[in-house]
Amino acid sequence: MSKARWMTVAVAVTAALLGLRGLWRLTKSPGTQVLGTLVPRVETSERVVALTFDDGPVPAVLDDVLDMLRVLDVHATFFVTGSELSAAPGAGSRLVQAGHELGNHSYSHSRMVLKTPWFVSREIERTDQLIRAAGYSGEIFFRPPFGKKLFVLPWYLWRTGRTSVTWDVDADSTAGKGVAAMSIAGRAAERVRPGSIVLFHIWYPERSASRAAVPLLVRTLRDRGFRFVTVGQLLSKKWVQAGARWHHEYALLNWRVRSHLARLPSPGVMLWTVPEPSGHHAI
Numbered sequence: 001m002s003k004a005r006w007m008t009v010a011v012a013v014t015a016a017l018l019g020l021r022g023l024w025r026l027t028k029s030p031g032t033q034v035l036g037t038l039v040p041r042v043e044t045s046e047r048v049v050a051l052t053f054d055d056g057p058v059p060a061v062l063d064d065v066l067d068m069l070r071v072l073d074v075h076a077t078f079f080v081t082g083s084e085l086s087a088a089p090g091a092g093s094r095l096v097q098a099g100h101e102l103g104n105h106s107y108s109h110s111r112m113v114l115k116t117p118w119f120v121s122r123e124i125e126r127t128d129q130l131i132r133a134a135g136y137s138g139e140i141f142f143r144p145p146f147g148k149k150l151f152v153l154p155w156y157l158w159r160t161g162r163t164s165v166t167w168d169v170d171a172d173s174t175a176g177k178g179v180a181a182m183s184i185a186g187r188a189a190e191r192v193r194p195g196s197i198v199l200f201h202i203w204y205p206e207r208s209a210s211r212a213a214v215p216l217l218v219r220t221l222r223d224r225g226f227r228f229v230t231v232g233q234l235l236s237k238k239w240v241q242a243g244a245r246w247h248h249e250y251a252l253l254n255w256r257v258r259s260h261l262a263r264l265p266s267p268g269v270m271l272w273t274v275p276e277p278s279g280h281h282a283i
C-alpha cells in the first residue's frame, strides 16, 4: 500500500475510534439522550430538591430506610428493579404506603445498550406491572441502569410516552469503599441547586455510609432553606419557571446533541478516568 493510502486508513481508523468514544460517552451521559424526554433536574428558583434511591428494594435494610425517612419527614423516589421487587413484593407496598414514589429501573439491571426491542419492552413492562401490583398509582418514571441508554431504549421510552429521569447530583456512585458519610453528604450538599435531583444508593448492607449520609444532607439543605419533594412533585409545573425548559429533547444524533456533548461536565468524561463501580449496586 502506498504511503498516502496508509495515511487515509490511519485517519479513517482514528475517526471511527473517536466516533465510538463519543457514542459511548453519549450512552452514559445523565444529561443527554438521543430521543425522547430526559430530566436531569428542573429549572426553578424555588428551593426544592428530590432525593432518589436506586436499585432494591432489599428487605434486610427496609425498616432502617423507612424509619430514617419517616423521622426526617421526607418523601423520596425509589427507582426499583423488577427482579428485586418480585423477590420482595411486600417491600414495594410498604414504600408506597409510607408515601414514597416508585420508579422503574428495569427488571434485570442490564446495560440497555444494543438490546432488542423485545428485550427492552420486557424489562420495562414487567417492572411497571410489579410497581402497579405494589399499589403505586402515580406516573412511573424510568431511570436507565448504569445511566446507559442508546437507540432502542430511548426509542421505546419515547414511543410509549415515558419520561426518563436521571440526576444532576450523584452523591455516592464513585465514592470508594471507606468513604465517610460526612464526605458523601458534604460533597452532595455543595452541588445541590434549586431543582436538583440527587442520586443515592442506600440499599444493601454495605451501603451504610450512604444511608448515614442522607440525614446529614437533609439537615444541611434544610438549614439552607431547601424543601424535599418527590420527582413527580418536582416535575409538576408548579416549580418550573415560566418559559424555562426542564427537559432535553434531542433528535437522533443531530448536531445539537454533539455540540451539547462537547460541553458536558464530568459524568461522561469520568468514564475514562474512574473505574465503574462493580456489581449490581452501581448506578
Ligand SMILES: [Zn+2]
Residues within 6 Å of the ligand: 054, 055, 105, 109, 145, 146, 280, 281, 282, 283
Ligand atoms: Zn442501578
